[in-house]
Amino acid sequence: APQDFDVVIIGSGGAGLAAAIQAHDDGARVVIIEKMPTIGGNTIKASVGMNAAETRFQRQKGIEDSKELFYEETLRGGKFKNNPALLREFVELAPEAIDWLENHDIELSDITITGGMSLDRTHRPADRSAVGGFLISGLVKNINRRNIEVLLETAVSKILYEDGVVTGVEVVDEYNDARILNARSVIVATGGFSANREMVVEYRPELDGFVTTNHKGATGSGITMLQEIGADTVDMSEIQIHPTVEQTTSYLISESIRGGGAILVSQSGQRFFNEMETRDKVSAQIIALPEKSAWIIFDEQVRQNNKATDEYMAKGLVISAPTVHELAVKLNMDQSALAATMNRYNQFVTKQQDDDFGRTTALRHPLNEGPFHAIRIAPGVHHTMGGVTINTDTAVLDSQQQVINGAWAAGEVVGGIHGANRIGGNAVADIIIFGILAGRNAAAFAKR
Ligand code: ADP
Numbered sequence: 001a002p003q004d005f006d007v008v009i010i011g012s013g014g015a016g017l018a019a020a021i022q023a024h025d026d027g028a029r030v031v032i033i034e035k036m037p038t039i040g041g042n043t044i045k046a047s048v049g050m051n052a053a054e055t056r057f058q059r060q061k062g063i064e065d066s067k068e069l070f071y072e073e074t075l076r077g078g079k080f081k082n083n084p085a086l087l088r089e090f091v092e093l094a095p096e097a098i099d100w101l102e103n104h105d106i107e108l109s110d111i112t113i114t115g116g117m118s119l120d121r122t123h124r125p126a127d128r129s130a131v132g133g134f135l136i137s138g139l140v141k142n143i144n145r146r147n148i149e150v151l152l153e154t155a156v157s158k159i160l161y162e163d164g165v166v167t168g169v170e171v172v173d174e175y176n177d178a179r180i181l182n183a184r185s186v187i188v189a190t191g192g193f194s195a196n197r198e199m200v201v202e203y204r205p206e207l208d209g210f211v212t213t214n215h216k217g218a219t220g221s222g223i224t225m226l227q228e229i230g231a232d233t234v235d236m237s238e239i240q241i242h243p244t245v246e247q248t249t250s251y252l253i254s255e256s257i258r259g260g261g262a263i264l265v266s267q268s269g270q271r272f273f274n275e276m277e278t279r280d281k282v283s284a285q286i287i288a289l290p291e292k293s294a295w296i297i298f299d300e301q302v303r304q305n306n307k308a309t310d311e312y313m314a315k316g317l318v319i320s321a322p323t324v325h326e327l328a329v330k331l332n333m334d335q336s337a338l339a340a341t342m343n344r345y346n347q348f349v350t351k352q353q354d355d356d357f358g359r360t361t362a363l364r365h366p367l368n369e370g371p372f373h374a375i376r377i378a379p380g381v382h383h384t385m386g387g388v389t390i391n392t393d394t395a396v397l398d399s400q401q402q403v404i405n406g407a408w409a410a411g412e413v414v415g416g417i418h419g420a421n422r423i424g425g426n427a428v429a430d431i432i433i434f435g436i437l438a439g440r441n442a443a444a445f446a447k448r
Contacts, residue, residue: 002179002181002182003181003182004029004183005029005030006029006185007028007029007031007183007439007442007446008185009023009033010033010188010190011032011033011411012041013043013189013191013412014041014411014431015043015189015410015412015413015430015431015432015434015435016032016411017140018100018139018431018435018436019408019439020032020143020148021104021139021142021148021439022438023440023446025146026440026443026444027443031148031150032143034150034151034152034154036152037152039152040136041218042191042194042215042217042412043136044132044136044215045215046131046132047130047131047254047256048130048255049111049256050097050098050101050122050123051114052070052121052123052429053066053095055098055121056095057098057108058111058120060109063111063120065119065121067094070091070121073116073118073423074418074426077116077422078385078421078422081238081419082417083417085391085392089433090426090429090433090434097432097436098123105138106134106139107125109123110124110127112124112128113276115255115275115276115282116276116423117361118360118361122259127307128256128307130308131428155171155221156170156225157170157171157172157225158170158228159188159225159407160180161229164405165405165406166183166184166229167182168181168182169183183446185446186442187408187409187438187439188226188388189222189409189410189411189413189431190221191217191218191222191411191413192214192413193220193223194239195212195214195217200239200381203239204239207239210241210379211247211250212250212380212381213250213251213380214381214382220413222409223388226396226404231407232388232398233386233387233389233415234388235386235387236387238384238385238419238421239385240279240280240382241283241380242383243264243282243379244257244258245378245379246312247293247376247377251315252382253296253317253375254306255424256306257308258296259276259361260305260306260364261302261349261363261367262296262367263275263341263345264282264296265295265297266291266295267291267293267295269328269338269341272294276359276361276362279421280420280421286379287378292378293376294377295331295377296374296375297338297342297372297373297374298367298372299371299373300372301367302364302373303373318374320371320372320374321371322370324338324339327373342368345366348363350366383418385417385419385421386415387409387412387415390408390410393441394409394410394414394437394438395408395441396409406445408438408441410434410437411431411435412430412431417430
């Protein structure tokens, strides 16, 4: 006989785990279904942090921020394409989501900045390590403490929908056996489709051949399954390429390196753009270079302030040299050009004004402490802003903007929040804020 649940959660990324914890704590009988052999989805790869304005941690550090400013900057970054109601809710609930994490022993107390933001509002672990691993391990501890069941290597193949209401899911397990799980609510938290090349190229033909930073499970199956029961989609062609991806490994070089003070330099040894602009704009400038790639360059001080660099060193992605001149030689770059670029940038830092490209943020300190470091980067497919449509309760909507009873969605599977370009640090905020909300509402619906 089929098993019965109040809430089935599809996907074990940040959105799915947060939803499961909340639904469980609201009294629902929950299960998480994950098609991959490991927990964490693409969330585990998240690097920089979680954006929120007017948080306790900002106040502690004397950072004066406002929800309104966060809203405006996200909207501008998204080219005014963001769904205003969802964005409003996102900004409103962000500080509560930071508190929710803290109440679940996941403290994001250090704060940095990402491209397109005017001040420090990207919350990350106190030791400045990458946010993804920290977040997933903290969420998993909460899952285990509650004995919430996670079925690994089990894929949902179909969402069951009868007489105007969702009734459960069909799953295929690791032995290829299909079975049915009954549920009163289904939360789709399956992530984006960056790793589904066919789907990416269908919506954006010019992205054929681009590497992706995403894990293999980012196939967009949740979108397809929801479409099969009538869900509408929005912004499907809004696909973000991230400017700094190491191409031989598809490894993402965190935006926090630039946020910590690094610069981007072309093969001819020149800066070419404001490194702290939004991802779409920085990517476009790199693609316009003759080599279609660039170098991210930083000094030892930046490196020591950013734990992510340990990983890049260990993976052999970093080229280092004791002096700028020796670094230039290793990069096959004109020595005096690079030295002049670094000197000029350092003067801009000293006077806190970038005369060449108008960079106004993360002019942290002069890059003058050896050894000096460089990583070759170029853009890669990183985030799919489009997805299924939801209302502000996270209920999935059909093409008539009507709720599909019992279907909920949260995280990258959802479209509309980020508009035409997602700001760094807003994906982690998205999955936690809307994950919690989906868990709460799906649990309440199941008990109605
Ligand atoms: P988000 O950031 O929105 O939480 P993630 O990419 O981190 O999304 O996580 C989504 C998870 O959903 C991934 O672990 C992925 O393997 C899983 N997933 C995707 N499609 C299915 C499916 N059909 N059945 C089960 N799990 C799925």
